[in-house]
Amino acid sequence: MAPEGGGSVIRRRFKYFMPERNEFSTTGEETLLSVSEYYGVKPRSEAFDADAAEGRAASLEGYRKVRAGDFVMNYMLAWKGAYGVSDHDGIVSPAYAVYKINPKYADQRFIHHRLRSDHMRSAFRARSKGIIESRLRLYPDAFLSMELELPDRTTQTAIADFLDRETGRIDQLIEKKQRLVELQKIRRLSEVSQLLSRGTRSPMNWKPSGLDWMADIPEHWQWVRMKDVCSEVIDCKNRTPPQVDEGQYWVIRTTCIKDGQFVQSGGYPTDEAAYREWTKRGKPSPGDVLITREAPMGEACLYPDGLSACLGQRMMLYRPDPKIVRATYLVHTIYSAIGQHYVGLRRKGSTVGHLRVPEVHNFPCLLPPLNEQDGILARLDSNLDTYTKLGESIRASINRLKEYRSALITAAVTGQIDVATWDKQGQTDRRLDEIEEAMQA
Incomplete structure (x- = not known):
């Protein structure tokens, strides 16, 4: 069948339209990329470096080169979804695999969504080798031998446009709710700091804290x-x-x-x-x-x-x-x-x-006396329930949004929904409203 036009579908092994890219950095000065289970491939931030500093190589020379539009996979975590198409040039660990996508057969954005669907994640897990789950590996030879059904390029592009738009809306909501979680943390920190510097009741006497950014403290602390x-x-x-x-x-x-x-x-x-x-x-x-x-x-x-x-x-x-x-x-x-x-x-x-x-x-x-410590901890415990319930509600809402996002991707890339009429039916709006109402309940 022809790769484009006419609503045709082709079935090909990955090795025919996504060969491995074996290019390596000679300087290690390119942008270092990370591969996450949720977002796929992104430039590695300083915050990520702090979490991943353990075991980080001193030199990045010899790391694998990535071109924008390449598919990058951490084959040690492929069973968890640690892969995706990169929007950036850069480098990744030599332990990762990098694949070039042939634009004749595949829209890069469609491949990103298609391979990150629940269906493909299950297929990758089934083809991974290892005795226990934490040791599963999807090596390049196993990946390249797998087959994928590809609709014509026009259909791929339509699906990719739809998913870029719909997942973008969902991601904005997720980010908004994640900011609410962070705001809750800030409010809790403020309460903790107030009680640990002032106590639960005003003492008779105060003394300078000795810090230019902190007010007076109880004299007996x-x-x-x-x-x-x-x-x-x-x-x-x-x-x-x-x-x-x-x-x-x-x-x-x-x-x-x-x-x-x-x-x-x-x-x-x-x-x-x-x-x-x-x-x-x-x-x-x-x-x-x-x-x-x-x-x-x-x-x-x-x-x-x-x-x-x-x-x-x-x-x-x-x-x-x-x-x-x-x-x-x-x-x-x-x-x-x-x-x-x-x-x-x-x-x-x-x-x-x-x-x-x-x-x-x-x-x-x-340090206050033990009885005052107990009073402070009792006050913090009594208020913790409010923070906990709201935080749990927000996180549950985030999880439902992620589940809906995942289900929508799977339905679109496997042809279970008509992306051309989805917006007219208001399906996404209704589902997002339901998730929001559940959080307010």
Whole structure:
């Protein structure tokens, strides 16, 4: 069949219209690109670098070149959807695969949407090799041998135009709701900072805080360092514990901690021998406070119950003295204006910074008596429910928008809907209104 016109469909192996591009940078000075599960291929930002600094190569010479319009795949995460068509020239890790799209047969935008549909993600997962899910790999030879049905170029372009427009609308709503989530965080930070510098009731006497950006503080409160209120401050071993997929112990990495919460999926398993070696300085236990030194810096949370784990690189923990300070109070201190100012000074204007071990020991804390700490924590707990419910509602709305976006892409690229009449029927408007009404309920 002809590749264009007449509503025809062709079925071809990827290797015939998307051959691999094997070009490599000689300087490493091109724009570094990242490949995400949601957006596909984008220039890597400083914020992303901070999260991914661990394991980052010192030189990018020898990285794979990418041309605008190329299809880029992280074949180690293809089963999760980490691929897409790049809008930018740049470079990616040599561990990624880069494919040139032949414009005679395929609209680059259509390929981006088609391959990121649920149907294709399932197909890629089925063709990936590996014993366990976290080790699945879709190697280039397996990808290139797969087949894809392609409608004529005119139809591809019409579908791509439709999806660019409709997904753009959905993405704008998602970004708006993500900004609401960030606004909630700012409001919560303001409340925490106010209570941790002023308390729940006005004292009789005040004294200067000693900081040019902070007002007076209660006279009986004390400035202390974390090491002054902890029985131990434990640093990690300066090497990465081995990953052992069948291991019964867990390695806590910096990616395990986000916004004061513990995210176990950010770490990985290891065996008993490694656990014993990496806990010689001390075993983490409930009541401890975990803190990240880098990538990202200054994230903290309580150590979770029921977990046998060791610290990975760039991790430390505080063991609060319960006669002096509550563990949760220390976590709030790290996220308060006091803690964020301290972290910000060490970031020196860059999102990629680090706390040195002595700086973790000397982290400042404005300390009231235990009974006042309890009052502050009770007030924060009583207001937390409001923030939590609103945050959960916004995040649920975001998830529904993402699900609808994914379903719309799949329906359009597989011919389940008529993109020419969709707008006239007001389908997207109705679905978006339903999602918004569900959030207000």
